Amino acid sequence: MTQHTDLPSDSLPATVRDFVTAHVAGDDDTASASFTNDVVLVDQGQTLHGREEALAFLRDASSQFEYTVEQTGARRIDATHWTVTLHLEGDFPGGVADLDYRFTLRDDRVAELVIGNHEA
Template identity: 65%
Template sequence: MTHHINLRSDPLPATVRGFLAAHVVRDADTASSFFAEDAVAIDQGESFRGREQIHAFLRDAGSEFEYTTEQIAAARINDDHWVVTLRLEGTFPGGVAELDYRFTTREDLVTELVIANHGS
């Protein structure tokens, strides 16, 4: 049985904290540096493989909208898996979204990031 424990953001691994800090300010260069060369990112079912594709995705995702981002939850699944829930508010359709960022890490790098609607 998996137990989810809600944590403040400071207990998150440095890799996850660093990615989130760069991602929130839309710094794709820094954000993508936290990914392994063979990493995969999946956003709403679309896959991006390798650091180069992930960088392009992070650079372009949501660029047509203005929005703010707030971390509202974080859960440690085990040593290599974390879920961080972000609340976005902005000019995109619907105006508000809560997204789960599901991280898999290995050796201080993100090997997989799955972004999906919260609770899905």
């Protein structure tokens, strides 16, 4: 069953919750611990493979700009797919962004993370 209503953070799977908490805090090492070794991370058309590439991407992205992050939504798609919406404000081009982080879980780890513009 698909559920498209916003959920409180404590309703998210622990792996997703741990990633988001660490990511919002800027702790990329802890965030990447949620990934499978063969994770696929997609952001703005760039596809990265494996935990090391994903961690390098997270570190690079967080070091380029200063910004704040706030979770503004969360949805369960099915047992292995979850979407978390984050609102970013900072000194990056455009200054404001609402992004959907679409998680695919496997064995209680993030096997795929697709980051894209929020779909209303």
